[in-house]
Amino acid sequence: MCGIAGIARFDGQPVDPAMLSTMTGLLAHRGPDAEGFWAQGPVGFGHRRLSIIDLGGSAQPMASAGGRHHICFNGEIFNYRQLREQMSYPFQTGGDTEVALAMFAEKGIDGLSRLVGQFAFAVHDADSGGLTLVRDRVGVLPLYYCLDDSQLVFASEIKAILPALPKPPAVDHASVADYLAGRSVPAPATLFEGVRKLLPGHALSVARDGRSTIRRYWSPPLATEELPVDPRQAVDLVDAALRRAVERATVADxxxxxxxxxxxxxxxxxxLMSQRTDEPVHTFSVxxxxxxxxxxxxxxxxxxQFATRHHEIVVKPSDFADLWSTLTWHRDAPVSEPADIAVHRLAQLAREHVRVVLSGEGADELFGGYPKYRLAALTSRIGIVPSGLRGPLFDGVQRSLPASANRLRIALRALGERDERARRDGWFAPFTERERNRLLGIARGEPGRLLPATGNDPLRGMLEAxxxxxxxxxLLERGDRMTMAASVEMRPPLLDHELVELAFRLPSSVKVRDGRGKWVLKEVARRYLPTLIVDRPKVGFRVPLADWFRGDLSDLAADMLTSNGSFVGGLLGTAPVRQLLATHQQGRRNEEIRIWTLLCLEVWHEVFFRRPDRIGSDRTGSAAPGGGA
Known part of the structure; x- marks a missing residue:
């Protein structure tokens, strides 16, 4: 895993090497092992390397045989050894970067279908003068860009783009509405006006004169491609695919x-990792x-049970205050989930022993693990009740519920939303559409993101969304930032694209079955794990914020959100914010996620707009913003 950055100017003027150095310096945490640059007239790349494969070779940016193509690559190609054996290319290294370069040089975007792994990279073609940006199929790795009439600027993280812009970008207020709707901003937008996220499974091609095209090279299978399998066959298929995925994800030197x-x-x-090695696996818990x-x-x-070398760490309220600003700088966005700070502390612990960690991300989204999936049909069909009646009725009921009925409150808030898209999103929404309209005058930005294919299977539609x-x-954006902030690479084997494709070819009846979510995956797990682990209720990565916001963090929250000069207070009004804090403090409702959502937005604005002079990093990768929020 690495950090990449680059510039392509459309006026023919040469790229400033000092600017490339500034940009890559802001990505030092993503690649503490090496730094490299390449520039050819109006195009230049910068690279920071975290050495995982071919440790002593594969320096970047890398030129193809003959020098026509140059690549700046972030990620891992897990099947690179197999691909090398199938190609007649004159390889000069033992790594996966050159395989990706050779495949692109030979087949262009069409060659991406043969790459298995997680990746985000840029390739320049000297003959055409064009530059192509590529992001992996499901968006495990990030890639941002700013494209205007004068230049294309791209990087693994937004902070590395900002120095190359003619002026600092403003806050994108439509994206603020999206953030309040889902604690993140859907691609291609970001909270920075004019800065875009490349969509997963897409390639952006920019010509020498700045003309651009975007091509989608991968999509999940359609409902018409469903496999005719019985439940037991489905379990066998998932078992085999998961074992292959874990085997691939452990490829490393x-x-x-x-x-x-x-x-x-x-x-x-x-x-599954423990089955593949005679050496104990290092495991990490928080x-x-x-x-x-x-x-x-x-x-x-x-x-x-699996005789791992186990390591633990405990996170305290003080960790939140101490790391909030620093991790917001790493995130380029609000630290939208309380667990992010715990994940970072966990990554710091892992860094003492390994450079790569496997995670379980993706299981719930592929196989229906969240409670909301069991109500997919109701989420879809309740739209027959007019929203003008349903919304106010459900709002009144949920406001009268006690704090202990938080899950029911979430369900009523989601089911009261206006349309099916809003209802699907509403299960994770801190603020409903009606609340956002009342507070901001904006419900949400235009739907530029990828949307699920239409169909008659509500569960499939929810999973695809x-x-x-x-x-x-x-999830993936947060996981990348929090682990890479500690110079650790995270790999989610459950998001191996072949396993993803299999999951979307399986009938919904093996995902949510007899009222149980993630049925098919849990049946696989029974073959390897104790029943106590498989059948225990889903807990999730929970942080006890409700108690902290009534105790150690209560004064901090009130000061940040209601003091003079507060961005959130000015945006939403201090009166509704004070009421929100008081309702939680008095125990009438559990408002922890809404308070957290607003606090993180405030810290983000402080880090990137009130204190932009403090944005930076030293050459060892430690962020400049420090101390409490």
Missing amino acids: TPVGAYLSGGVDSSLVTA GFGPGQHDERPMARLVSE DLLGWLPDN
């Missing part, structure tokens, strides 16, 4: 560990001290 929460997904990945949300005892049980949106824009 450096040790590979695993995050282990004690839930079924990470435990299953750990079990806790928040004794209590109902502490999963460390379950993680220890799995560790003992999450695969195309929630997963890359929220």
Whole structure:
């Protein structure tokens, strides 16, 4: 895993090498092992390397045989050895970057279908003068760009784009509405006006004169491609595909560990990793001290069964205040989930032992693990009740519920939304469409993101919407930033594209079955894990924010959101914000996620707009913003 950056000017003037150095310097945490540059007239690349494959070789940016193409690559091609054997290219290295370069030089975008892995890269063609940006199929790795009449600027993280722009971008207020709708901004938009995210499974081609085209090179299978399999056959297929995916994800010339929460997904990945090696696997768990949300005892049980080298860390409220600004700088966006800070602390622990960790991301979105999936049909069909009646009625009911009925409140808020898209998104929405309209005057931005194919299967539609949106824009983006901030590479084997394609060819009846989510994956897990792990209720990566916002973090929240000069207070009005804080403090409702959502937006604005002079990093990769928010 690495950090990439580059510029293509359309006026023919040469790229400034000092600017490339500034941009890559802001990505030092993504690649502490090496730095490289290449420039040819109006085009230039910068690269920071975290060495995982071919440790002593594969310097970047890299030229093709003959020098026509240059690549600046971030990621891993897991099947690179197999591809090398099938090509007659004169390879000069032992790594995967040159395989990606050779494949692109030979077949262009069509060659992407043969790459298995997670990647984001840029390729320049000296003959045409064109530059192509590519992002992997499901968006495991990030890639941002700013394209105007004068230049294309791209990078792995937004902060590395900002120095190359003629003026600092403004806040994109339509994207603020999107953020309040889902704690992330759906691609291709970002919170920075004019800065775009390349959509997963897409390639952006920009000609020498700035003309551009975007091509989608991968999509999940259509409903018409469903496999005619019975439940037991489905379990066998998922078992075999998952074992292949874990085998691929462990390809590295450096040790590979695993995050282990004690839930079924990470435990299953750990079990399959342990089968593949005689050496104990390093596993890593995080806790928040004794209590109902502490999963460390379950993680220890799995560790003992598979004899892993287990490591633990405890996260405290002070970690949040201490790391908030720094991790917001790394995130380029609000730290939208409380667990992000815990994930970063976990990555710091992992870095002491390995450079690569496998995670369980993607299982819920592929196989229907969230509680909302069990209500997919209701989410779709409740639209027959007019929203003008349904919304106010459900709002009144959910406001009268006690704080202990938080899950029911979430369901009523989601089911009260206006259309099916809003209802699907509403399960994760801190603020409903009506609330956003009232507070901002904007419901959300224009739907530029990928949307699911139409069909008659509500569960499939919900899963596909999450695969195309929630997963890359929220879970994967956060996972990449929080681990790379510690110079650790995260790999989610459950998002191997062949496993993803299989999941979307399986009937919905093997995903949510007899009222149980993730049925087919849990049946696979029974072959490897204790029943206690497989059948325990879903806990999730929970942080005890509700208590913290009534205790250690209550004064911090009030000060940040209601003081003079508060961005959020000015945007939403201090009166509704004070009411939100008071409702939570008095225990009438659990407003932890809404408070957290607003606090993180405030910290983001502070880091990137009030204190932009503090944005930067030293050459070892530690971020400049420090201290509390």
